[in-house]
Amino acid sequence: MDRLVFLLSTGLARGAVLALFALSLVIVWRAARVINFAQAAMAIVAVYVAFALTAASGSYWLGLAGALAAGAVLGALVERGPLKLVPRDTPLPGMIVAIGLVMVLQSGLAIAFGPDHRPVRAPFSQRPFLLGDIPVLSAYALFVLLLAGGVMAVLALLFGRTSLGLQLRAAAFAPETSRLLGVRVPRMVTAGWMLSVATAALAALLLVPTELGLNPHAADLLFVNAFAVAVVGGLDSPLGALIAGLAVGVLVSLVTGYVSAAAAPLAVLGLLTAVLLVRPGGLFAAKEARSA
Amino acid sequence: MSTLTIEDLTVAYGDGAPVLDGLDLHIGDGTVLALLGANGAGKTTLLRALTGLVPAGGRVLLDGADLTGTATEDRVRGGLALVPEGRSTVVELTVEENLRLGALWRHRGAARRAAVAEMYELFEPLARRRHAPGHTLSGGERQMLALARALIARPDVLLLDEPSLGLAPLVVAQLLGVLRETASRRGLTVLLAEQNVTGALSVADRGVVLSLGEVVADRPAAALAADPALRHAYLGF
Ligand SMILES: Nc1ncnc2c1ncn2[C@@H]1O[C@H](COP(=O)(O)OP(=O)(O)O)[C@@H](O)[C@H]1O
Ligand SMILES: [Mg+2]
Numbered sequence: 383m384d385r386l387v388f389l390l391s392t393g394l395a396r397g398a399v400l401a402l403f404a405l406s407l408v409i410v411w412r413a414a415r416v417i418n419f420a421q422a423a424m425a426i427v428a429v430y431v432a433f434a435l436t437a438a439s440g441s442y443w444l445g446l447a448g449a450l451a452a453g454a455v456l457g458a459l460v461e462r463g464p465l466k467l468v469p470r471d472t473p474l475p476g477m478i479v480a481i482g483l484v485m486v487l488q489s490g491l492a493i494a495f496g497p498d499h500r501p502v503r504a505p506f507s508q509r510p511f512l513l514g515d516i517p518v519l520s521a522y523a524l525f526v527l528l529l530a531g532g533v534m535a536v537l538a539l540l541f542g543r544t545s546l547g548l549q550l551r552a553a554a555f556a557p558e559t560s561r562l563l564g565v566r567v568p569r570m571v572t573a574g575w576m577l578s579v580a581t582a583a584l585a586a587l588l589l590v591p592t593e594l595g596l597n598p599h600a601a602d603l604l605f606v607n608a609f610a611v612a613v614v615g616g617l618d619s620p621l622g623a624l625i626a627g628l629a630v631g632v633l634v635s636l637v638t639g640y641v642s643a644a645a646a647p648l649a650v651l652g653l654l655t656a657v658l659l660v661r662p663g664g665l666f667a668a669k670e671a672r673s674a
Numbered sequence: 675m676s677t678l679t680i681e682d683l684t685v686a687y688g689d690g691a692p693v694l695d696g697l698d699l700h701i702g703d704g705t706v707l708a709l710l711g712a713n714g715a716g717k718t719t720l721l722r723a724l725t726g727l728v729p730a731g732g733r734v735l736l737d738g739a740d741l742t743g744t745a746t747e748d749r750v751r752g753g754l755a756l757v758p759e760g761r762s763t764v765v766e767l768t769v770e771e772n773l774r775l776g777a778l779w780r781h782r783g784a785a786r787r788a789a790v791a792e793m794y795e796l797f798e799p800l801a802r803r804r805h806a807p808g809h810t811l812s813g814g815e816r817q818m819l820a821l822a823r824a825l826i827a828r829p830d831v832l833l834l835d836e837p838s839l840g841l842a843p844l845v846v847a848q849l850l851g852v853l854r855e856t857a858s859r860r861g862l863t864v865l866l867a868e869q870n871v872t873g874a875l876s877v878a879d880r881g882v883v884l885s886l887g888e889v890v891a892d893r894p895a896a897a898l899a900a901d902p903a904l905r906h907a908y909l910g911f
Pocket of ligand 2: 717718719759835836
């Protein structure tokens with residue numbers, strides 16, 4: 383019982399990172415109708431940028447800003463570069479490009495930085511606070527929760543309350559109608575990619591200190607889990623990504639704590655399958671089939 | 675106040691025969707032109723070609739400026755607006771969001787709010803449903819929203835594709851009334867594609883009949899309405 387609070391709080395922090403990465407997949411799916419299989423590789427490139435910046439300047443915050451910027455730039459480059467070269471009316475060519483990109487980026491990183499895990503220090507302690515003698519949560523987990531929550535709130539405001547957000551949503555739902563209303567749809571698609579990869583980069587940056595360290599493949603498992611989370615949430619639904627992400631994070635934490643780490647993936651698989659059996663389109667499937 | 679000139683406009687889909695073949699048409703300042711023709715005559719194709727949604731040969735001039743090769747969104751920002759067939763409500767957005775979307779590039783801040791308020795005055799049913807999601811609107815409300823969303827950007831030339839399709843006669847009369855009144859007040863140039871010949875000619879200054887991609891009649895609206903032979907030959911009644 384004395385571990386429950388700690389397992390729940392670390393589960394929420396882990397879930398917030400998962401939700402953030404899943405949200406990044408939702409954003410790019412809505413903007414471009416693409417499942418970006420290169421999201422993890424692109425995010426990790428941005429984390430290497432952060433790593434290098436932090437190593438050179440000694441500032442974690444400069445590294446964090448660098449990861450966001452690098453993610454945004456990389457998102458724009460990929461959307462304006464390789465993806466422009468292939469037909470977009472069917473999803474497969476884009477998918478192949480993304481898979482090719484994974485190989486290029488990950489081998490590039492391995493050549494430049496070596497394949498080893500580089501230890502990355504968290505900006506705050508990972509040892510839990512104690513309340514009496516009950517562990518509650520670590521400063522780093524609190525930081526992760528606050529930052530991920532803050533970024534999701536900012537994204538919600540951006541999409542829900544600003545003119546840019548209105549154009550991003552309209553361009554995603556109804557590109558032709560949007561163009562007829564003067565919206566520069568290609569720019570909105572690029573903006574969606576930039577937001578998406580920057581968000582993924584932040585999630586990967588937050589994850590790395592809690593794992594083995596930085597390595598070209600450090601976000602691969604995060605991608606797999608976040609993809610499942612995004613599908614279960616309903617690929618079009620940011621709220622679905624948030625709820626499913628938190629649920630999976632807490633589940634993994636509880637099963638790891640009370641049963642074993644090996645049982646956690648099975649528990650996740652069980653939960654996801656159960657949800658998809660009941661709601662094949664995900665928790666928050668788009669209700670209205672588009673007609674125009 | 676604007677003129678639209680169409681020169682030698684040619685459109686073909688895929689390898690098929692041209693749907694429009696060398697079409698010429700000039701629409702003068704502040705004219706409401708009814709574009710009539712049976713199903714498949716090429717009305718939608720013409721309007722989509724004018725806005726750059728389908729590639730076309732020939733030239734389209736807006737106030738003398740050649741639009742050839744420009745993107746749809748730039749033509750729209752240049753003063754051309756299309757209310758497409760099927761009403762095209764963005765169903766995931768609310769009424770107000772749909773309206774604001776139409777106003778974004780034209781108005782900012784207080785001017786944008788004033789423009790939205792003006793549309794609510796013009797189309798009162800929309801004001802009552804301003805926070806309703808688009809997918810809950812009736813056909814008539816959707817068509818009002820589509821028209822308001824185009825008018826809010828203060829276009830110089832307004833293209834409409836069968837706005838009366840599937841609507842109750844009373845709603846059609848209302849819509850066409852607002853259209854005529856706004857066009858006169860603003861000096862708007864209008865190209866109104868319709869199969870509802872009587873309705874369209876009742877608000878138009880001039881009528882053009884399109885058949886198999888060619889202009890087969892071009893007369894003052896009143897003269898066209900009074901010509902039963904022509905109606906019978908090309909409009910099927
Ligand atoms: N996307 C398309 N692909 C192929 N043919 C089309 C397409 N759209 C329209 N057509 C053809 O072009 C002709 C004119 O159609 P359209 O412009 O929709 O006429 P209208 O709007 O007057 O009913 C028709 O023969 C139609 O079958
Ligand atoms: Mg048509």
